[in-house]
Amino acid sequence: MKERALPEKILVAPAWPYASGPRHIGHVAGFAVPADVFARYHRLKGDEVLMVSGTDEHGTPVMVSADRNGVSPRELADRNNAVIRDDLRNLGISYDCFTRTTTRNHHLVTQDIFRTLHEKGYLVERSALGAFSPATGRTLPDRYIEGTCPICGFDGARGDQCDNCGNQLDPVDLIDPRSIIDGSTPEFRETTHLFLDLPAFAGRLEEWISAQDTWRPNVRNFSLGLVRELKPRAMTRDIDWGVVVPVDGYPADTKRIYVWFDAVIGYLSASIEWAHNVGRPDAWREWWQNPDARHFYFMGKDNIVFHTVIWPAMLLGYGSGGAFGAGRGDLHLPTNVVASEYVTMEGKKASTSRNVAIWVNDFLSRYDPDPLRYYLTAAGPETQDSDFTWEEFVRRNNDELLANWGNLVNRTLVNAYRNFGEVPKPSHLSDADSGVIAGVAGAFEEVGALIDEGRFRAAIAAAMRASTLANQYVAEQAPWALVKTDRERAATVLYVALRCVDSLKTLFAPFLPFTSQAVHEMLGNDGWLAGPLEYRVVGEEGEPAHEVLTGDYASWVGAWAPSELAPGQKLQEPRPLFRKLPPETVGEELERLGIS
RNA sequence: GGCGCCGUAGCUCAGCUGGUUAGAGCGCUGCACUCAUAAUGCAGAGGUCGGUGGUUCGAGCCCACCCGGCGCUACCA
Numbered sequence: 001m002k003e004r005a006l007p008e009k010i011l012v013a014p015a016w017p018y019a020s021g022p023r024h025i026g027h028v029a030g031f032a033v034p035a036d037v038f039a040r041y042h043r044l045k046g047d048e049v050l051m052v053s054g055t056d057e058h059g060t061p062v063m064v065s066a067d068r069n070g071v072s073p074r075e076l077a078d079r080n081n082a083v084i085r086d087d088l089r090n091l092g093i094s095y096d097c098f099t100r101t102t103t104r105n106h107h108l109v110t111q112d113i114f115r116t117l118h119e120k121g122y123l124v125e126r127s128a129l130g131a132f133s134p135a136t137g138r139t140l141p142d143r144y145i146e147g148t149c150p151i152c153g154f155d156g157a158r159g160d161q162c163d164n165c166g167n168q169l170d171p172v173d174l175i176d177p178r179s180i181i182d183g184s185t186p187e188f189r190e191t192t193h194l195f196l197d198l199p200a201f202a203g204r205l206e207e208w209i210s211a212q213d214t215w216r217p218n219v220r221n222f223s224l225g226l227v228r229e230l231k232p233r234a235m236t237r238d239i240d241w242g243v244v245v246p247v248d249g250y251p252a253d254t255k256r257i258y259v260w261f262d263a264v265i266g267y268l269s270a271s272i273e274w275a276h277n278v279g280r281p282d283a284w285r286e287w288w289q290n291p292d293a294r295h296f297y298f299m300g301k302d303n304i305v306f307h308t309v310i311w312p313a314m315l316l317g318y319g320s321g322g323a324f325g326a327g328r329g330d331l332h333l334p335t336n337v338v339a340s341e342y343v344t345m346e347g348k349k350a351s352t353s354r355n356v357a358i359w360v361n362d363f364l365s366r367y368d369p370d371p372l373r374y375y376l377t378a379a380g381p382e383t384q385d386s387d388f389t390w391e392e393f394v395r396r397n398n399d400e401l402l403a404n405w406g407n408l409v410n411r412t413l414v415n416a417y418r419n420f421g422e423v424p425k426p427s428h429l430s431d432a433d434s435g436v437i438a439g440v441a442g443a444f445e446e447v448g449a450l451i452d453e454g455r456f457r458a459a460i461a462a463a464m465r466a467s468t469l470a471n472q473y474v475a476e477q478a479p480w481a482l483v484k485t486d487r488e489r490a491a492t493v494l495y496v497a498l499r500c501v502d503s504l505k506t507l508f509a510p511f512l513p514f515t516s517q518a519v520h521e522m523l524g525n526d527g528w529l530a531g532p533l534e535y536r537v538v539g540e541e542g543e544p545a546h547e548v549l550t551g552d553y554a555s556w557v558g559a560w561a562p563s564e565l566a567p568g569q570k571l572q573e574p575r576p577l578f579r580k581l582p583p584e585t586v587g588e589e590l591e592r593l594g595i596s
Numbered sequence: 597g598g599c600g601c602c603g604u605a606g607c608u609c610a611g612c613u614g615g616u617u618a619g620a621g622c623g624c625u626g627c628a629c630u631c632a633u634a635a636u637g638c639a640g641a642g643g644u645c646g647g648u649g650g651u652u653c654g655a656g657c658c659c660a661c662c663c664g665g666c667g668c669u670a671c672c673a
Contacts, residue, residue, distance in 0.1 A: 018673050020673075056673075058673095059672085059673060060672075060673085061672065061673055062673090128671080130671090141671075141672055141673090142671070142672075143672045143673090144672075193671090195671095217601095218600075218601065218667095221599090221600065221601095222599085222600070222668070225598095225599060225600080225668095225669095226669095226670070230670095231670090231671095233670075233671060234671050235671095237671090258671085259672095259673070260672095260673075263673085301667080301668080302667095302668080302672095302673085303673090304668090304670095305668095305670050306670085306673095309670085310670090341601090341666095341667080342667080378608095378621090379608070379609085383601090383602095384601070384602060384609095384666085384667095385601095385602090385666070385667075386608085386609095387608090392607085392608075392622095395607095395608095395622070395623090396608095396622085398633090398635095399621090399622060399623085399635095400621070400622070402633070402635075403633090403635055403636080404621095404635090404636090406632095406633075406635085407632060407633070407635045407636070408632090408635095408636085409632095410631095410632050410633070410635080411631055411632035411635075411636080412631090412632085413632095414631065414632060415631050415632080418631090419631095457609080457610090458610075461609095461610090461620075461621075464621080465620090465621095468636095471635095471636055471637075472636085472637065472638095474631085474632095474636080474637090475628095475629075475636055475637040475638090476637075478629080478630095478631080479631070480630080480631035480632090481629095481631085483631090574632095576632095576633055577633095578633080579633085580633050580635090
């Protein structure tokens with residue numbers, strides 16, 4: 001065993017789900033589930049974890065979606081914040097503070113960073129040709145423009161790229177350009193924006209990224225490619241929904257801060273909000289202005305550039321300056337940026353518009369959260385795209401989760417409950433007894449190390465192997481037969497088996513918090529192994545109150561260590577952990593998706 | 597077009613810096629068991645690692661080219 005390290009300060013930073021609509025299971029596979037596994041493991045290990053995030057509510061897509069729904073952007077954001085927050089709570093994603101980007105606090109922090117970067121000369125004014133919708137006067141991002149490709153003549157070319165010939169385009173060059181929102185012809189005008197001077201950070205970024213040997217290779221290589229050709233990037237937009245630009249000449253009714261600029265700041269602002277909410281306003285500095293802290297970001301691969309280039313550039317540029325930094329130390333750069341690939345749905349790329357998606361809330365209305373968490377971890381898009389199929393989901397649920405771990409819990413508890421009603425008292429332990437106890441105990445280090453490396457598939461597989469060890473032991477010892485012939489030996493065997501189950505429940509707790517809690521209770525233990533989440537209404541004067549998703553994780557009784565189950569503890573009547581899904585499930589769900 | 601990834605048993609995937617008979621889970625076959633949501637355990641069949649050509653004493657792991665699948669290409673989020 002390694003020497004027990006001192007508790008570490010760990011920031012877990014899952015990407016902020018965008019509030020244009022509900023999220024599908026591919027989204028949560030990228031940011032939420034891996035981040036939560038990581039956070040729960042470190043809390044059980046005794047580290048001081050701060051996991052913050054929220055809904056990302058600014059930007060054009062929210063405005064477009066709001067228009068289509070006939071509501072204001074704020075109303076749409078309110079609605080989707082509530083939907084997404086419920087999804088995450090129901091999935092058991094253990095945020096310390098899941099907030100939103102429309103809070104007053106977030107705007108203040110964003111403006112402080114923006115102002116500081118501007119004062120330091122990292123935000124420079126430039127003019128560029130921009131597309132506007134004549135109907136609304138709003139900016140029209142390249143992707144919202146389509147027309148005929150000037151190269152191949154394809155009619156459905158988008159403003160940034162032609163899907164037919166693959167060439168990159170400039171919307172100005174499109175023949176017969178039109179807005180995909182309302183079909184109107186965009187106007188192109190000169191417009192002035194503040195650009196983040198990314199080339200100024202190129203050297204430092206390249207050096208920093210090169211040194212990151214713990215990053216997944218695709219993240220590191222991709223990022224190195226990016227920093228070699230950096231250009232200044234506009235950080236303001238011609239819209240009226242977003243954080244107000246704290247610079248003269250950028251009036252709030254026409255210019256706002258670019259949504260990605262404020263979204264990445266969310267990690268910092270939500271930490272500050274959390275500190276405020278718990279009544280220790282400076283506590284966030286222990287994570288952000290402490291070089292010994294470690295910061296882990298989780299997201300889908302499409303977010304890499306913002307987390308390995310733009311956000312680090314902003315952090316480097318801000319340094320320890322500005323009102324919030326207050327000269328008390330440089331803001332911490334990411335320790336690791338754990339990017340997932342994509343989840344496809346039955347072989348097709350998830351698409352909101354074509355409704356090729358399995359929405360989290362819809363999924364959870366028919367199935368339990370732990371089997372989904374299991375699937376997204378065991379078959380997740382860790383190193384390459386992975387396909388979600390209902391057939392595979394049913395199989396993983398029935399033939400792996402239920403058959404191996406669920407059945408072990410059930411057979412062990414049923415035997416013990418019926419014959420003893422409590423945790424039986426062991427007598428002499430045989431070699432087989434100590435062997436299985438040691439085998440399961442050994443999994444703690446293995447599973448923990450794999451989680452720490454971000455190898456979640458391997459980690460949950462290792463936990464399953466430990467469960468197999470216990471199944472082998474139970475099969476060999478056959479306590480159901482011993483009960484009739486040698487009650488004392490039966491008591492010992494069942495004690496050993498229960499103790500293994502008690503350990504395994506902890507090994508599975510980061511992945512399967514709900515069922516681990518159920519096992520914890522059935523074994524007669526008290527308290528929260530890895531407790532529940534809750535909503536809390538917060539808000540400062542001068543702003544509408546909002547609800548944050550949080551939890552009282554300090555009260556957890558679980559610890560990342562083998563069980564020392566107390567004999568004599570009263571058992572609860574066992575009930576199955578997982579529902580067996582009938583084969584018809586597959587057909588029903590495919591029909592629901594419109595595939596047959 | 598540029599950059600990058602992938603192609604290993606029926607399926608889903610591991611194989612870290614090249615080194616003895618290529619691994620796991622599921623599926624399949626047989627046996628055992630019957631406490632358990634017919635769930636478990638044991639044994640076994642089944643790949644020469646997309647193709648070709650190289651480097652090397654030795655390559656799934658390095659190099660070149662080819663075939664097939666995919667992603668990214670940042671002023672969409």
